[in-house]
Each structure stands twice: as C-alpha cells, then as structure tokens.
Amino acid sequence: MASRKQSLLSVSVRRNRWRSQGLPLLLWILFASGLVIESLAPRLKIDHRAFVMPETLTATSAPIHPDAIVDRERKMQVAASLLILGSAVGLAFFYQRKIMAALMPDKFSHPPSL
C-alpha cells in the first residue's frame, strides 16, 4: 500500500516537473525552431504581387529554378509560421498568470481578501 502511494506520488512529482520545466522548454524550442526555419528560407521579396528573384541569381551562371525556389519559400514560411504561432499561443497559455500580473499589477499582486 505504502509503495503504491509512493509510486503515485513519484508520478505526480514527475508530471509537475514536466509541466513546470519540460513544457515551457519544449515551447521555447519550438519557437526557436520556427525562427531558424524562417532564417533559412530564401526570403524572397514580394513586389507587385510577384516574387522578386535576387539580382545575384541572374548575375552568376548557376542554374535558376524559380518554381522550386518559390515552392521552397512557401513551404518554409508555412512551417515557420505554424511553429511560431503554435508555440506563441502555448507560451501565452503557460505564462498567462505572469502576463496578466505584468499587465494588471494591482489586480494580481495581492491575493483576494476573504
């Protein structure tokens, strides 16, 4: 009986540790991954509703595949935005008390009186 209680307690401790340390770490990692993907994307400029290929591409003799570049840009932008948006929402939920306390210090600084 005592060992069962102990194992339940240890599961609960692990769960709390995951919630307090593992989850925010995962969310920050996802957020950072989104930033990394965004920085690795071709980052094509959009002008007059068209993708502008950098002049450096036509200046060199390297082959250019505009459809592949545009496709890669789209896929990377979608992946980055999903990761960043998802993790930002998760972080907002996780830190909601802290954020609310920072936004409304008077309301959240003292526990409500009985």
Place this chain on the structure above:
Amino acid sequence: MSRTVLSRIGTLLAVAIVAFTTFAITVHAAQTITTPNESYFTYNLAAGASSGAITPIANAPVLVQGVQTTLGYRGVGHISLLRVPSSFLEWTGVESPASAAITSGFSGTKGTHILYLDYSHLVDLQVDTTDAFLIHNGNSIAQTGIVTLIW
C-alpha cells in the same frame, strides 16, 4: 527600481518581442501563400554576358515577359513557353519592336534564339539546354531589364 518592477518590465518586453515576431512571421507567410506563381528577374548584363540558366516549370504553360530598360535600347516582348523535360523548349510570342514579329519554334539546342527584349534586337532569350533558357546580351555595352515568369 524594485525587483518586482524589473520583473514586470522584463515580462512585458518578452511578451512584446514574442508577439511582434509571431505577427511579422505570420503576416509574411500569409503574403507568401497568397502571392501568385509569378517571379520577377532583374538583369544587369555586361557586354557579351549571359545570365544563369532559367528553368521554367515542366509541362505547364509559362508566360515569359521581358522589358529592356537601358536608355536608347528599350523594348518589350513576350512568349508563351512549354518545357518538355529533357527534350526541348517550345514557344510562341511577339518580338520586341522595332519590327515586332511573331517568334515561335521549339529547340533544345544551345544558342537558339527565342525572343528579343530590346529595340536593337541585340539582347535576347536563348535556349541554353533542353530544360532552360538564358538572357544574352549581344550588345557592346551593359544592358539592364526585367524578365517575369508566370506559371
């Protein structure tokens, strides 16, 4: 300044940075998704130089439009292009003035003329490989212009 105030400022700063980053990246992604399949090349080629080979999408119609912007040599032309992978490029369209005539044909041979972009018919699109074309400046001075591909 108390530790609580500093912590509050830090939290608000972090919230602002995360919110701004998320907003900027999401807006850019939305813009990227909604932009049509159109790419825009600016070229600036020295005398006798050629651009890199441009490979259009295969087995689908591609509209290629070009303008030459160098003063005294300005021109405009366009073609509809088909790429049959590893076989040839096929096109039809209208050459740049002066004497804008129909240009049409198919080829996979390097150097075959496709479309003149300038008034003097010295800058043109040429077949580079069976899968790609390039912009060639046959003029004795540098030439600039824009080529767009819509697919």
